[in-house]
Amino acid sequence: xxxxxxxxxxxxxxxxxxxxxxxxxxxxxxxxxxxxxxxxxxxxxxxxxxxxxxxxxxxxxxxxxxxxxxxxxxxxxxxxxxxxxxxxxxxxxxxxxxxxxxxxxxxxxxxxxxxxxxxxxxxxxxxxxxxxxxxxxxxxxxxxxxxxxxxxxxxxxxxxxxxxxxxxxxxxxxxxxxxxxxxxxxxxxxxxxxxxxxxxxxxxxxxxxxxxxxxxxxxxxxxxxxxxxxxxxxxxxxxxxxxxxxxxxxxxxxxxxxxxxxxxxxxx
Numbered sequence: 001x002x003x004x005x006x007x008x009x010x011x012x013x014x015x016x017x018x019x020x021x022x023x024x025x026x027x028x029x030x031x032x033x034x035x036x037x038x039x040x041x042x043x044x045x046x047x048x049x050x051x052x053x054x055x056x057x058x059x060x061x062x063x064x065x066x067x068x069x070x071x072x073x074x075x076x077x078x079x080x081x082x083x084x085x086x087x088x089x090x091x092x093x094x095x096x097x098x099x100x101x102x103x104x105x106x107x108x109x110x111x112x113x114x115x116x117x118x119x120x121x122x123x124x125x126x127x128x129x130x131x132x133x134x135x136x137x138x139x140x141x142x143x144x145x146x147x148x149x150x151x152x153x154x155x156x157x158x159x160x161x162x163x164x165x166x167x168x169x170x171x172x173x174x175x176x177x178x179x180x181x182x183x184x185x186x187x188x189x190x191x192x193x194x195x196x197x198x199x200x201x202x203x204x205x206x207x208x209x210x211x212x213x214x215x216x217x218x219x220x221x222x223x224x225x226x227x228x229x230x231x232x233x234x235x236x237x238x239x240x241x242x243x244x245x246x247x248x249x250x251x252x253x254x255x256x257x258x259x260x261x262x263x264x265x266x267x268x
Contacts, residue, residue, distance in 0.1 A: 019046065084106070084108070132195075133185075136197065137166045146177065158185070217243070
């Protein structure tokens, strides 16, 4: 990627998270801005989890900041600070993008689930009447569950180390997702057509599996939201490939939501 000129007129977008070294968004979105003829850059902003309540309100006061992408663990913090949350974000209870409008109000929405489903569909996977296991009940897990239900998945089991968190989210989503049964449960993949890791397990070097899976059937689809460089799969994706399963990676999920986020930013 060639260097892009940055001047005093250049607008700024950011991506916040803890950690932040794994993200690819700065390169991807800065190039997209340039391709659209927009003088803007997207920069990584590493905020400690114990400092988010102090830093985020101050960050949003920067006059040349037009938008933020939000990664783990700040998706509920971003929802709480937004002036207006779009219906999907309210339904999920978390957001991963913020945009400033002409009145300096901050709008928020969630695109993780849409991106994951687009990644599945782009690889030719049918979702109607399938059964899914989603591991991790944070913002990404909730978003993926909602989008899978909207895409026609018939049954979703939500699993989290915090069993009460899984129970509460399943109760919330089951009531709002017509045509799909959503229940809490254990990380048992035997009956699942689709297994998704929506937890942070896999972000750190040396991380193992998000659940004690020993093998998968080759017909099962295995997905992981964690972003890893090509050729460096998470333990879950590596096991799935070993078992001959089709996989959907964090790269697929994030590629699937780029266009939707650019539209939200009013760039596309």
